[in-house]
Each structure stands twice: as structure tokens, then as C-alpha cells.
Amino acid sequence: DVKVTQSSRYLVKRTGEKVFLECVQDMDHENMFWYRQDPGLGLRLIYFSYDVKMKEKGDIPEGYSVSREKKERFSLILESASTNQTSMYLCASSPATSGMWDEQYFGPGTRLTVT
């Protein structure tokens, strides 16, 4: 079974803190994604990566950065957390053998609260 794990299920941070959300997948997938999920807005793509050290902006990259130093790990960084970044963050991965967007496997999510 493909497994995508996220470092924390719940996280509470203060405004202005630097926050790291970690995602690890164990199926040697080339593609990895970060989404945020908000009520009434659905899932929105923040960043994605199709290879180590490669990254592409999604729809809402402002206030975020990412790091992919190893194939299995994709980190989302909130440089200076703000209250409007309170959300559920979902990581996903997909293999290069399928369409990048087709066979995505999702982690359980991290619910981040910024106070």
C-alpha cells in the first residue's frame, strides 16, 4: 500500500513563527503536492514538485515556500505564519507512470491553527 505520512495531525503556532510541515511518501513517487482545504473553498493547490529540487507554484503560493531535497520528502514552509493560514494542509504524491494529476495518494492532513 502506498503510504503518505504527515509529521503532525494537529499543530498550533503563533503569528510570525516559521512553520515547517513535513510530508513523506514510501512509494518512490516522482510527484508531490501540497494543498490546503478550507470550508466552502475546497482543496487549493499551493505548490507541487515533479522531481528532487524541482518545484512549481500552484494557485495560492503566496506566504509559502517548499523544499524537496530528497525524493521521498516534501516540506511546506510558512515563512511567517499568519492567522489566515489557519487551515487543513494535505500532502499528496503520484507516480510518473500515470498522469501527474490522476493517481494521487493523499496523506491524513495537518490541521494548523495560527493564533
Add this chain to the structure above:
Amino acid sequence: KQEVTQIPAALSVPEGENLVLNCSFTDSAIYNLQWFRQDPGKGLTSLLLIQSSQREQTSGRLNASLDKSSGRSTLYIAASQPGDSATYLCAVTTNKLIFGTGTLLAVQP
């Protein structure tokens, strides 16, 4: 800009009932459409994927249809069970995956 809408936002049905969830999208230029299930505290699980050239896909008690020209898809769940209670999301693939806001389904025993 592609927009994906799901109606209703929430649905409660008694166990055993057949039900239909709706998804609509504004731009018919899609590669495929997927239906996902999301359980509390868990990530999304893909249920069905319909290619743009297909009309429907079936998996067990689930049947998804796609009418690309009218921008609509339905997910039919037969003989619903309490274990079907979850949020159901549809998503279309263009140059990325675009999600609807989901339908929260509660199946009452």
C-alpha cells in the same frame, strides 16, 4: 476559469436508500473527472476516475457518470450503508486537479 460545484453541500439519508451526488463544472475541456471520499482525520481516497471519452465507471455499489458536454457528473450510491458516511469530493483534471467543495453524506442506521 474552471469552477467545480457540488450540490447539495450536505445530505442525510436512511440506511438502504439509493442516492445521487451531483457535480458540475464550467469548462468542458477536461481530461478526466474523479470522485474522492474523505473521512474525518484521513486523507482523500480515490473512488472512481472517468476519462473524458467515457460515459461512466462502476465500482461495487458506486456508479459515476460523466456528461462532458453539459458539464455534469453524478455519483450514484446503491443501497447506502452507515459506513458510506463521509465527504465526497469530485475533481476535474485540466492542467491540474480542480476540486469541488464536497458533499457531506450521513447515512442514518
